[in-house]
Amino acid sequence: KGVWINAVCKKCGNNEQKKYYVKTLSCFNKFFDVSCSCGNSETEHFGIQDIAFSEGKRL
Numbered sequence: 001k002g003v004w005i006n007a008v009c010k011k012c013g014n015n016e017q018k019k020y021y022v023k024t025l026s027c028f029n030k031f032f033d034v035s036c037s038c039g040n041s042e043t044e045h046f047g048i049q050d051i052a053f054s055e056g057k058r059l
Helices: 025-031
Strands: 003-009 017-022 046-053
Touching: none
Parallel strands: none
Antiparallel strands: 003 017, 003 046
């Protein structure tokens, strides 16, 4: 079981949205390259727009 996280870049303000499938939070930091076209790749400069379970249910 995992969740889809829709992350939005807060650094440039262009609201570029990307979805990431995550099983655990440690997997998120370890295996996903969170980045934006503005060059931002620092996870603390991303916001969570939406979270959905792998079955399609939303939080």
